[in-house]
Amino acid sequence: MAFPNYKNKYAKKEVFSPHDYMAYIKKRGRCTKFKPPESIIICYQSGLMKYILKKHKTTNVKDYYFGLYLLDETCGRVGILGNFGIGSPAAAAFLDELIALGVKKFITIGSAGSLQKNIKAGDLVLCDRAIRDEGTSYHYLRASKYAQASPKLISNIKKALADHKLSYVVGTTWTIDAPYRETIDEVKKYQKEGVATVEMEVSALFAVAKYRKVDMGAILTISDSLADLKWAPKFHFKKMTKGLETIYKVALSALLDV
Numbered sequence: 596m597a598f599p600n601y602k603n604k605y606a607k608k609e610v611f612s613p614h615d616y617m618a619y620i621k622k623r624g625r626c627t628k629f630k631p632p633e634s635i636i637i638c639y640q641s642g643l644m645k646y647i648l649k650k651h652k653t654t655n656v657k658d659y660y661f662g663l664y665l666l667d668e669t670c671g672r673v674g675i676l677g678n679f680g681i682g683s684p685a686a687a688a689f690l691d692e693l694i695a696l697g698v699k700k701f702i703t704i705g706s707a708g709s710l711q712k713n714i715k716a717g718d719l720v721l722c723d724r725a726i727r728d729e730g731t732s733y734h735y736l737r738a739s740k741y742a743q744a745s746p747k748l749i750s751n752i753k754k755a756l757a758d759h760k761l762s763y764v765v766g767t768t769w770t771i772d773a774p775y776r777e778t779i780d781e782v783k784k785y786q787k788e789g790v791a792t793v794e795m796e797v798s799a800l801f802a803v804a805k806y807r808k809v810d811m812g813a814i815l816t817i818s819d820s821l822a823d824l825k826w827a828p829k830f831h832f833k834k835m836t837k838g839l840e841t842i843y844k845v846a847l848s849a850l851l852d853v
Contacts, residue, residue, distance in 0.1 A: 598733055605736050605806075613695035625658040631697035632665055632674040634850035636843065637686065639705040639796070643839045644677035661689075666847070673850050674698075683731040683772065683799035690803050690811075700810045702748060702846040703800050706818035706830070706839065707768060707792035708777075710785055714817055717834030719763040719842060720791050721752055722813040725798035726769040732802035741767070742801035748812030748849065755848035761841065766791030768815065770798035782821050793821065812849065814842045 601607075621627050638644055644662060647653075653664035653675070662678035665671045676693070679685055690701065707720065714720065724741045727733070732742055756763050767790045771777065777793060785793075797813045804811030816838030820827040829835050 597738075598730065603737075604734060613691035617692055617695045626656075626696065627658075629656055629658065629696065630671065631693070632669075632672055633698070634673045634700040634702070635663075635693055635698050636673065636675045636846045636850070637690070637701060637703040637800070638675055638677040638843070639681050640839055641678060642836070643704075643843065644675070646840060647675060647843060669847070669851060673847060682795050683729040683770065686796040687731045687735075687799045687803045690800055691807070694803075694807045694809055698809070700748065700850055701800070701804065702752070702812045702814065702850060703796060704814055704839075704842045704846050705794065705796070705816075706835070707794040707815040709792060709817045709820040709822055710769070710782060710790050712822040714764055714766075714791055714820075714822070716817050716820070716829035717838040718817045719756070719761060719838060719845075720768070720815045720817070721749065721756070721763055721765045722768045722792070722797055722815060723749055723765055724767050725801055725813070726767060726785070726790065727798040727802070729770050729772045729795070729799055731799040735802045735806040742798040742805070744801055744812050745804065745810035748810050751849040751852045752812050752814055752845060754852060755845045758848060759841070759845060761845070763814075764791055768792045768794055768797050768813070770794060770796065777821065779824050782824060786822070792817070812846075814845055816842050 652667040656663040663676050665674045724743050769790050818830050818835050
């Protein structure tokens, strides 16, 4: 049986759209005075969100559901969304809503597992494409192996990395729904293909962005490794924590580069 179950679903009209939902929210008195930023950083790590909120002055968009903040240093041009959990369905739904509110550019930042022995804890990976091994993206785009990042944001992120004098890898990420079902056979296969990382959101975000005609980029730092066909967690490494802080600064620079 093909997925989704309904053939060519990606080309069909939805019953209701994120614009319909946000219109309902505004009718209920929320987000009525919200001026959307030009860009948003999507952040999954709660520790990184705490760090950003501690080190940077922000304005909380209190009538939105979860942690949406405008970065005061950008005069409201860039916001950051976090504290909403992990996984493609939640990330895609919030992306849809923020697009409906008028945001046009996004960069997702977070940690990922390495599949390659030369990519170590704390290393930076700029994702140019993602393997669609999650379910969400197939409700938006025709079935294919990959979802692609925005060429414009790839260029902006590369420039920001160069400006910060940072070394990095450009590579493919493997996006999955089941972190405890990453099989040895799959890891071997993707290692041979040169796939750099594994995580849980990127391909869905690339797909939604393409469907909605907005720009989406992704930059990750390595938190653990499957490269030796066993799990090697490195979440506690200082280099990994520093990597999270670094990709935030890079994402901010890339989004402000107009």
